[in-house]
Amino acid sequence: MDKFRMIFQFFQSNQESFMNGICGIMALASTQMYSAFDFNCPCLPHYNMAYGLGILLLPPFILFLLGFVLNNNISMLAEEWRRPQGQRGKDPAVLRYMFCSMAQRAMIAPAVWVSVTLLDGKCITCAFCTSVPVENLGNVSHPLLSQGEIQRVLARIPCKDIYNGQELIANEVAVRYLRCISQALGWCFVLLMTTLAFLVRSLRPCFSQAAFLKSRYWSHYIDIERKLFDETCAEHARSFAKVCIQQFFEGMSTDLVAAHCHLPRKAPEDAGEASKKLLGITDRGTMNMALKSWHRCKPPLNLHSPALPSGNGWVGEGQPPVHPSVPRRETASYYSLV
């Protein structure tokens, strides 16, 4: 028990490192996804751009949404945002802090996908192969081809096995050119993202550090309070169930006493702990009766003793509790075999 508490406290105080771990796993998963994905450029004039840019931009969007979905704190943020004010004021700075920290973590896997895609070069090669500057790189004095023909030839650059424009522009030259541009874009993107992250992280202590500490404390507090409330409710439910079941068995044994005019009691003095725990049910028939009654007619969720009047229940809320002894009368006709 203590060990669980220790682990719980470790994760709580390192809640941020737990989230960082998930974020790192998603980044690795996105790299793995890219290398496992079988990129297949269509090599047709109008489809290339759509395919290439689609592969570049659509999976990051999916990964971003997934980053939010996998984050446990999103439900906490939604709850805090939508709750009625009641007796406790709402602090928009706390909501902003929670949202920002979630968004920052969710941005990492998409950024990794875009970087890996650009540094690899296949997407940009596929998307922009029809825009290669043929006059600089290739042979402009090639026998006259219509614009559409040229486009079709250029569109086949990514597919080396069907490329038929070697006289127009060499395949390796075009691929190298496009790949160089793609890698330059990739490195610039990574540099930009890293610079942004650095600025965000280092400018924060220079401005509004006190407000940041406050927001961080209260966002942790909301999380801990929610968890503790769930724990307390679980403990309460446990006690509730225990008392309810105890009252059920007591009710059964009361019915038995009422049904039998006498109950053979052999040695009441040496009835020890174990026999008390039997709750008055001491033979197979009675036990079967108890089990059947538990299945057919569960007791109401009301722990008041049946002898006391409970008609003045909760004013204005729900139905008055049912008298508990009524459903059990029909089971009192079974006889024990003792």
Added chain:
Amino acid sequence: MDRFRMIFQYFQSNSESVMNGICGLLALGSVKMYTSFDFSCPCLPQYNMAYGLGIMFVPPVILFLCGLILNRQSLVMLDEWRRPQGHRNKDLAVIRYMCSSIMQRAMVAPVVWIIVTLLDGKCLICAFSGSMDPEKFVGFANVSPVQVEQLLAKVPCKDNELMRNNMSHKAVSRYLRCWSQALGWSILLILIVAAFLARWLRPCFNQAALLQARHWSNYIDIEQKIFEETCCEHSRLFAHKCILHFFESMRQEIKLHRFNFSREGEGDEGEEDLLQGITDQDQVNKLLKTWYYEKPPLDVSQATQR
């Protein structure tokens, strides 16, 4: 349980070794990044230099910034630098010490990248093949200057059939690679000698001030960690009290509504305490609804005064 506490304490007391670990991981990461990166020189006169030097210098900047971001001490240092003086004086020597140790650790991965790049040679061959003097090499004699430029630019790309068997291209490539590796080894030697001297000669200058600066920088780091832990512990206790207070106020509301209900001799005292007077489905529903619609105020002063 004890083991977790020990690990936690180890990390707390040795934040420097954690930082060294991160620094080593970044260096390994930079080597891995270089080997998995598919270097592809454009082999065009105007683009070669930009590409080659770009690959040599842009990733080190990125790695340096990553080294600063991932280092927890940089935040601590910025905090200390920007905080208002208050009751505690600021010691610039401590801030300088922290800054220099952060910079030293952040410089390791970029230097590793640059050295690996130079020792491998591809970047320099790509960047400087167009600036070679064609007279040094046989095979460029009877070629016009424009064509020379084109041919030299194509030296890094060995996949063209025309280039493969050309001796002069191999000569250019070997020449550049030799220079690149020499530069790489020299830089490595200079850096290691500098590090060695710095470490050896440091005790000769102002050792006492250094010990003080190191002690106080560790102190600031540990103090911040313990403050965060204490805040977490405090918010846990605060939440606990707040929830108990809430259940208690629910129980009192229930008692107020039950004016002719006596609860003497009810049996299990222990269980009744845990139930907090909430013993009915409707009461539980009411409690949960109130928890959502009207959270209790963040004020446990009444609970503590009881």
